[in-house]
Amino acid sequence: MGAKVIQAVTVSESLFFMAGQISHLQNSGYEVKTLSSDGKYIERFKKMEDVPLLLVDMEREISLFKDFKALLKCIRVIRRERPDIVNASTPKAGLIVTLAAYLCGVPIRIYTMRGLRLETTSGLKRKILIAAEKVAAASATHCLAVSESLKAQVSDLGIAPKEKISVLGKGSGEGFELSKFQMSDNLETEIQLKREAYGLTNEHTVLGFVGRMTKDKGIAELVDSFLKLHKTQPNLRLLIIGGYEDADPVDDAVKLEILENPNIIHAGFQADPIPFFHIMDVFVFLTKREGFGNVAIEAALSKTPVVAANVTGAKDTVINGETGFLVDPENSQDILEKLELLVLAPELRQKMGDRGEKWAIENFSNDTLWKELDRYYQQCLVGNMKAVGQAH
Secondary structure (H helix, E strand, O other), X not given: OOOEEEEEOOOHHHHHHHOOHHHHHXXXXXXXXXXXXXXXXXXXXXXXXXXXXXXXXXXXXXXXXXXXXXXXXXXXXXXXXXXXXXXXXXXXHHHHHHHHHHHOOOOEEEEEEOOOHHHHOOHHHHHHHHHHHHHHHHHOOEEEEOOHHHHHHHHHOOOOOHHHEEEOOOOOOOOEOHHHHOOOHHHHHHHHHHHHHOOOOOOOEEEEEEOOEOHHHOHHHHHHHHHHHHOOOXXXXXXXXXXXXXXXXXXXXXXXXXXXXXXXXXXEOOOOOHHHHHHOOEEEEOOOOOOOOHHXXXXXXXXXXXXXXXXXXXXXXXXXXXXXXXXXXXXXXXXXXXXXXXXXXXXXXXXXXXXXXXXXXXHOEHHHHHHHHHHHHHHHHHHHHHHHHHHO
């Protein structure tokens, strides 16, 4: 049996970051276990991945007493398992599991950074979040960032030195299953049925968004941009896929506009958003922060050009001027100009969509990312063997 690995996340929903990745590592000779809090997605994940699950309850929010209890339990689990590698991602697991691995003397401790929640916070909360990130990074022997711009931001904030942080390939945490996006008879039928269900014809141009409905995702800016454009483009429609969240809520006035405007289609959460990406003519991604904007790559794989905010994580998902445009999310004029350019130029949309699909296929398949992770683990193991040899 090869190296023993524990892959950890905070909550059971986040286990799906590793769907397919676990099987690839097992097939490559690693002994893999996953660790997370208990939750409703555990059984579903077990059906997808044949992997032992270790349960340590962790709170997403700061809770000193519960966090200390989780740390103690995590130490007991790691002492029992004696892994060669612990790879923890999502903020709370990154802190608790990596710190526990450090205290247990695990030789390779990787903190995988999927984004910096602190970027849109201020005051005491920001200071606490930065301190937590610094402890997690200091407890790790290696850090992985899911994008180059996230790596730069982590370094600029003094959380970890640049030389300690790596990025797998061109970025993303898991990569994408390319076959899901390829046009088939079933997908084509599904797209047509949904277009008919929402009253969309060839006369309509569709701006779209997929994601969590929060302020941080730029929902207010998305709706405002659409309303301004619609004044001169009556056949424009806005298609929103996603559900509202209580944390960082969208303003009530924006919610009301989405609900009552007949030209805005809010289809709610969709387990399979891929047909909707194909319906969209332009994907609009005015997020305030990301680790890596997965949805923008999913749009690209659907041949849909992307207008994305020029912010951490999102900027890595667009080749500006080739697969879409990067815009200043605070500059409404910049957003409107780029959107209008694409709305009025179907040939440009097609050209950017084709280029985006090619680029995404070349760089972001899950197979590519899994091989990069395997290679990264091997480098870490070799480096650790050399360090042990030198110590003796």
